[in-house]
Amino acid sequence: MLDRIAGFFRLIGRTITRWVSLLAAWAFWPFLAAHGWYQRRTWMIRIPIIALAALLAVLYAYFFWQTQVWSNFNPSFVDQYRLSERKVPAGQELPVAGGAAPGAKTCQRSAIVDVAADLTDFNVNQNAWISSMLLYRLGLFGIDWDHTPFLDNKASFQRGVNQAARRTSAELVDTLGRVRGTSGINNDLQNARGNLQFDEYSWYFGLNPFGPKTPTPSYYRSAIGSLRKFNADLASCNAVFDGRADNLIQFIDRIANDLGGTSDMLAERSENHNRGWFDTRADDRFWFAYGQLYAYYAILSAAQSDFSQVVAERNLGAIWSGTTKQFQAALRIQPAIISNGREDGWIMPSHLATMGFYILRVRSNLVEMRSVLDR
Incomplete structure (x- = not known):
């Protein structure tokens, strides 16, 4: 009996060895021929x-x-701004400090603008912008890296961060950086928005149109400079930040809608492609969503400071604090391997469903915030 069992396992071993040898021969014969x-x-x-x-x-x-x-990756990086120490809303004149020269007028910088500029700096200066690198564009033997389980998580995360920076730059141009109906569009914010909207995949050379190109990181670096220039003008009281309640309502609306789209993307992938660890696109969706939450956590924390007067007047402190905790809970989810299993499965977890759950909790808090502001 034992001999039969041993023979069975030897047969299995020989079969596995034979298939591994055939696979290796198939994989390496081009190199041997070369x-x-x-x-x-x-x-x-x-x-x-x-x-x-x-x-x-x-x-x-x-x-x-x-x-x-991932250089300087830190989900709690917003703590470095010490936003709780800011007592004056963005754009409003700061009290004259003791010893300051008479007539030296300064205004509060926008924390939202600082965070948007720093997030973009994190993407293209502190780290390489992966999506436009030549080898990322070439793929794995012609297969798009996004369609493989390898080397694409950081690129997806960066694009999620950039999505939040893009949305924020658009709101800065349209509402926050001007007095609606009585002032023109700020040129620096307009330049920043235009540069952040640029194609995320551009390298030094392209086929459509054919010829040399300016790579993506160069445009994003220009956007950083424009955002910092706007904030310098704001600090010297030569620019406008319109911190009205209706502007905050619209800003929260846009973010909630953006997160709603991401939640739908996660739900579609989770419901229709739940192949556990073998779903090669699950990691892209997860890290894109994570990048968005990473950025919006900092941007909304900055917004609480920039709109501190509105937050205090509408008694939004408790709701805002709850939203912050939801962001922090979501950002603690950092699995080494992303699994897109069935939601009722017991072997492979469903990380997409988990991330979608936290995004919906954040979004529900934003909707509640908006309803309080709209009363």
Whole structure:
């Protein structure tokens, strides 16, 4: 009996070994064939090939490093602004400090603008912008990295952060950075919005249209400069931040709608593609949503400071605090491998459903905030 059992397991072992050997032969035969071809060439041909192989090795090493190392990633980075210490809403004149020169007029900077600029700086200066890197564009043997389970999480996260920065820049131009109906659009905010709307995948050269291009990070860096210039003008009382309640209502509305779209995206993937750890697009959806929450957590914390007078007048402190806690709870979810299993499954978890749950909780708090402001 024991001999039969042992023979059965030996058979299984031999079968597995045979299939692994066939798979390895299929995977490596192009390289073996290329090696045979290479050995028959002269050094005039070998040297350029060696140089190209060395260049690719360096590029892939750099690409791997940039996709795996998230410099200065910190879900609690908003704490560094010490927003609770700000006593004056954005755009309003600051009290003259002791010893200041007479007539030296200064106004409060916008925390929203500071955060939007810093989030973009985090994306393109503190880290490489992955989505427009040449090797990311080329994909894995021609397959889009987003369609693989490898090396695309950081790119999706960055695009989620950028989505929030884009939405914020649009609201700054249309409502927050001007007195509606009585002032023109601020040129710096307009430039920032235009640059942040630029294609996320642009490299130095493109096919449509054919020819050289300005890469995506250059546009986003220009947006950072425009946002910082606006805040410098605001601090010297030469720009406008309109901190009215109706502007805050519209800002919260836009964010809630943005998060609602992301929740729908997660729900569609969770319901129709629940293949557990084998759903290669689940990680893209998860980290895009995470990036949005990462950015909106900081932006809404900044908005509480910029609209501190409205928040106090409408008694929004408790609701805002609850929303902050929902953001913090969502940002604590950082699984090493994203699984998109069935919601009632018991082996593979459903990380998309979990993230969608937290997004809906945040959104419900924003809707409640909006209803209080609208009374």
